[in-house]
Amino acid sequence: MTVLVLVLIGVLTGLTTVLFGFGGGFVTVPVIVWVDASLGPMAGTVAVATSAVVMVANAAVATAATPRPILARLGDRRTLLVLLAIGGFLGSVAALVVPAGVSSWGFAIYVAITIIDTLARPGFLRPATTVRDPARRAIPTGLGAPIGAVASFLGVGGSVMTVPLLRRAGLPMGHAATLANPLTLAISIPAAAVFLLARHTTNLQGAVFAVGIVDIGAAAFLFLGAIPVIVVLRRRPPRIPDRVHASAYIGLLCLVLVAMIMPLL
DSSP: OOOHHHHHHHHHHHHHHHHHHOHHHHHHHHHHHHHHHEEEEEEEEHHHHHHHHHHHHHHHHHHHSHHHHHHGGGSSOOHHHHHHHHHHHHHHHHHHOOTTTTTHHHHHHHHHHHHHHHHHHTTTSOOOOOOOHHHHHSOGGGGGHHHHHHHHHOOOHHHHHHHHHHTTTTTOHHHHHHHHHHHHHHHHHHHHHHHHOOOSSSTTTTTTEEEEEEEHHHHHHHHHHHHHHHHHHHHOOOOOOOOHHHHHHHHHHHHHHHHHHHHHH
């Protein structure tokens, strides 16, 4: 039953990767907390680690399948990508040393703040009418390391920060979500490497199949459902009205927040 659920959730992570740029991390964390509940407080750390590995695969496939003209809107942002990677490394190291459970509650709190921010501040549901070079101005280079650190520490993926920023710069949801994938990839590669090489004193026998502190077995079943969906939808992207697309983003954040809080209470 768990395998079937993971594959079906994998389909959902594929959808969120294409439609919202999540890379799967946003959905993966609460799912792994549930699957590995037998690990106790350590389940949150394992969920963050597994999320990083899932995001590497999903974001890489989504980026590879993205039309070059859309990716070109990022311009020459090599310094930003390097800083995102550095932040991803630092955040993953921090996730290993903080008390178990901190990342899980931090995840829930950050999602709640993001929901409030997207609803309270103008520019997300109704973006600016003029696109002002979003890749350069919406995400300042100096924010690369902080974004990467927070994203990898909490397991939320870079899109939770970058999509709202790109959206407020005037990009339609479809393009903002698409550009979030290569940014997420830069964060998740070093984070996944840290988690796969990590050794923890806690017994992880409750995981499906652990490598480092990553539940690689659960991640594999998620891949099985996600990758075909990403490939198909990237080739035939759905046409969704922009306002509906933005509202769905907020709605999914609300669902994820509820799913994350329930196991913690």
